[in-house]
Amino acid sequence: xxxxxxxxxxxxxxxxxxxxxxxxxxxxxxxxxxxxxxxxxxxxxxxxxxxxxxxxxxxxxxxxxxxxxxxxxxxxxxxxxxxxxxxxxxxxxxxxxxxxxxxxxxxxxxxxxxxxxxxxxxxxxxxxxxxxxxxxxxxxxxxxxxxxxxxxxxxxxxxxxxxxxxxxxxxxxxxxxxxxxxxxxxxxxxxxxxxxxxxxxxxxxxxxxxxxxxxxxxxxxxxxxxxxxxxxxxxxxxxxxxxxxxxxxxxxxxxxxxxxxxxxxxxxxxxxxx
Amino acid sequence: xxxxxxxxxxxxxxxxxxxxxxxxxxxxxxxxxxxxxxxxxxxxxxxxxxxxxxxxxxxxxxxxxxxxxxxxxxxxxxxxxxxxxxxxxxxxxxxxxxxxxxxxxxxxxxxxxxxxxxxxxxxxxxxxxxxxxxxxxxxxxxxxxxxxxxxxxxxxxxxxxxxxxxxxxxxxxxxxxxxxxxxxxxxxxxxxxxxxxxxxxxxxxxxxxxxxxxxxxxxxxxxxxxxxxxxxxxxxxxxxxxxxxxxxxxxxxxxxxxxxxxxxxxxxxxxxxx
Numbered sequence: 001x002x003x004x005x006x007x008x009x010x011x012x013x014x015x016x017x018x019x020x021x022x023x024x025x026x027x028x029x030x031x032x033x034x035x036x037x038x039x040x041x042x043x044x045x046x047x048x049x050x051x052x053x054x055x056x057x058x059x060x061x062x063x064x065x066x067x068x069x070x071x072x073x074x075x076x077x078x079x080x081x082x083x084x085x086x087x088x089x090x091x092x093x094x095x096x097x098x099x100x101x102x103x104x105x106x107x108x109x110x111x112x113x114x115x116x117x118x119x120x121x122x123x124x125x126x127x128x129x130x131x132x133x134x135x136x137x138x139x140x141x142x143x144x145x146x147x148x149x150x151x152x153x154x155x156x157x158x159x160x161x162x163x164x165x166x167x168x169x170x171x172x173x174x175x176x177x178x179x180x181x182x183x184x185x186x187x188x189x190x191x192x193x194x195x196x197x198x199x200x201x202x203x204x205x206x207x208x209x210x211x212x213x214x215x216x217x218x219x220x221x222x223x224x225x226x227x228x229x230x231x232x233x234x235x236x237x238x239x240x241x242x243x244x245x246x247x248x249x250x251x252x253x254x255x256x257x258x259x260x261x262x263x264x265x266x267x268x269x270x271x272x273x274x
Numbered sequence: 275x276x277x278x279x280x281x282x283x284x285x286x287x288x289x290x291x292x293x294x295x296x297x298x299x300x301x302x303x304x305x306x307x308x309x310x311x312x313x314x315x316x317x318x319x320x321x322x323x324x325x326x327x328x329x330x331x332x333x334x335x336x337x338x339x340x341x342x343x344x345x346x347x348x349x350x351x352x353x354x355x356x357x358x359x360x361x362x363x364x365x366x367x368x369x370x371x372x373x374x375x376x377x378x379x380x381x382x383x384x385x386x387x388x389x390x391x392x393x394x395x396x397x398x399x400x401x402x403x404x405x406x407x408x409x410x411x412x413x414x415x416x417x418x419x420x421x422x423x424x425x426x427x428x429x430x431x432x433x434x435x436x437x438x439x440x441x442x443x444x445x446x447x448x449x450x451x452x453x454x455x456x457x458x459x460x461x462x463x464x465x466x467x468x469x470x471x472x473x474x475x476x477x478x479x480x481x482x483x484x485x486x487x488x489x490x491x492x493x494x495x496x497x498x499x500x501x502x503x504x505x506x507x508x509x510x511x512x513x514x515x516x517x518x519x520x521x522x523x524x525x526x527x528x529x530x531x532x533x534x535x536x537x538x539x540x541x542x543x544x545x546x547x548x
């Protein structure tokens with residue numbers, strides 16, 4: 001998918017909502033557990049119920065890997081279903097990978113070629129040559145961890161690396177020197193909306209993936225106040241707040257309702273801000 | 275596996291060799307490609323030929339994931355074979371994972387419980403609460419990226435975060451305040467042997483996993499000069515130099531020969547150093 005196509009979808013749907021598919025067998029409706037692939041069935045019904053309200057879906061690979069081979073199969077089926085039925089949706093493998101060059105190429109092949117995701121999240125610790133292999137894939141996006149929303153996020157990301165710069169800012173700055181930098185997006189934690197201003201000074205045009213609206217405590221209004229740019233430039237994620245809205249047989253309808261509330265809020269923000 | 279058991283194996287085998295199982299279908303002997311699971315077959319024969327010379331094996335998950343479901347299955351079969359036939363071997367999932375707390379727990383479950391690896395490599399960028407969930411698993415080890423051997427490794431890891439400290443040193447220092455820190459090991463790139471001294475000042479007792487002896491240009495003598503401690507404290511990895519020593523039907527014997535050369539060098543170092 002291209003950047004232009006993503007932006008078009010955002011305007012069509014009046015939504016920049018991303019739904020995180022972090023599927024936990026202990027939390028999904030009990031009646032699904034009798035099916036052959038409960039995880040896929042859960043995702044399928046969720047996607048069918050919310051695809052018109054969201055522009056992106058983000059399975060977190062950890063949840064699938066924790067179920068072993070069966071989990072990887074559920075992930076494969078989910079992305080195949082999404083790509084076939086809703087090719088207009090932007091897909092994110094939330095995998096937080098990153099390794100030396102030839103190995104990062106393998107991860108990129110895994111997520112871009114084999115599973116056919118549009119994007120993958122990548123950790124910056126190993127530097128330029130651990131990220132550039134992902135950027136070499138045309139019409140695919142690399143979503144680099146910049147500032148994360150967890151408590152320990154500041155342990156290293158907020159270290160001063162010079163008089164006027166913290167590590168997350170250095171990551172942003174250096175990343176702009178990398179080959180195919182226009183295929184970068186960034187993970188920016190929603191619980192730190194005050195940081196958005198400094199981030200937008202460095203990367204005014206790139207998309208930011210903002211996790212943590214909902215369960216992690218982020219506030220949509222504040223995120224948008226500082227994070228929106230003239231092409232929207234935000235993908236705001238909600239996982240648990242949507243997918244576990246109900247654990248009864250009405251889970252998909254309940255998820256739809258929660259997604260609709262966020263989409264409506266986004267539509268108002270888009271109308272008043274742009 | 276416990277630390278004491280690993281140290282016992284090192285003394286028994288006079289070896290601190292780790293063999294990296296980075297299996298590339300384009301590089302393995304052609305005759306294996308006709309088999310049902312060429313990747314597993316390759317690993318199985320390699321392990322059988324070298325298990326008495328190495329104390330650890332380290333499959334890099336990227337190579338398996340790039341083959342999709344089939345690749346994940348090869349990884350499962352490899353670790354199962356290793357654990358059943360050679361339970362004395364220390365296994366490392368070179369996965370470079372790391373995410374917010376509840377998600378890191380999922381990765382830990384994937385590698386420690388589901389696949390039953392003894393250890394997993396983890397990236398520190400997201401801080402304490404992204405690593406501690408791994409450390410919560412008893413008799414399992416978390417191998418934290420400190421200083422990596424790739425060219426871009428210094429992009430961020432060598433940033434000065436204070437007058438007397440670079441980021442990789444800050445990572446080491448902070449990690450010593452984490453819960454169950456005694457279950458930490460560290461990835462330290464062999465091409466930067468001069469850094470070992472400063473690392474050993476911070477973590478004198480922990481094991482260091484040193485990738486990159488061989489194809490990445492590290493020198494075993496120099497690594498040992500600075501990295502060895504009184505309990506050895508090193509796992510030195512070689513991947514391509516061993517596993518692709520030959521791409522003919524003699525690949526396992528050729529790998530054994532390369533592993534033997536390294537083991538002999540290690541035996542001499544152990545005798546003269548301790």
